[in-house]
Amino acid sequence: MKRIIIAAMALLMLLPASGFAYESLQAVFDSAGSAFGYDKYIVLDPRVEYEGDLQIYSGDKVRIIGNGAKIYGQQYNNSIYVYYSLLDVSDCIFIGGQRCLYYEINSQGKVFNNTLIGADSAGIQTYYPNSNYDVEIYDNIIYDCYFGIAAAEDYLPAYIGYNIINNSGWYNYAQYCYG
Secondary structure, three states: OHHHHHHHHHHHHHOOHHHHOOEEHHHHHHHOOOEOOEOEEEEOOOOOEEEEOEEEOOOOEEEEEOOOOEEEEOOOOEEEEEOOOEEEEEOOEEEOOOEEEEEOOOOEEEEEOOEEEOOOOEEEEEOOOOOOOOEEEEOOEEEOOOEEEEEEOOOOOOEEEOOEEEOOOOEEEEEEOOO
């Protein structure tokens, strides 16, 4: 019996440690190269779990292809925060966090074919996108977020369509009105 327990413990010690920790999405972004007209072109590995701690605020054009990779949000933080930049993101699974995706001042991009689950505030929020309103949100599944998609009055995304939004805590689509 002792030999079986020792063998089992040795086997557990040989398992890769990657299953116990997340890889930083910010670190992946920082080391990414350019391709296809993007300053940062990122293809995620679906076998790796990522920590949603990415902040894009330097005017970069970024493309993220998730391939079904899971991105875990941190409490009180956005998984991906975009400010004065372009982000096209697809095929990711976002889990938790304050907001899964947050497009702020002069931000633009396309959000499509993603799954967003369990955000404390909004699955996707746009707030002051650029004057052309170039944020497009389509073909996503948003589940169990307080708001599915939230936007500020007069700064709505250019296109919102064909999203499946269920089990919102408040509204599937919300518009913040000043005053």
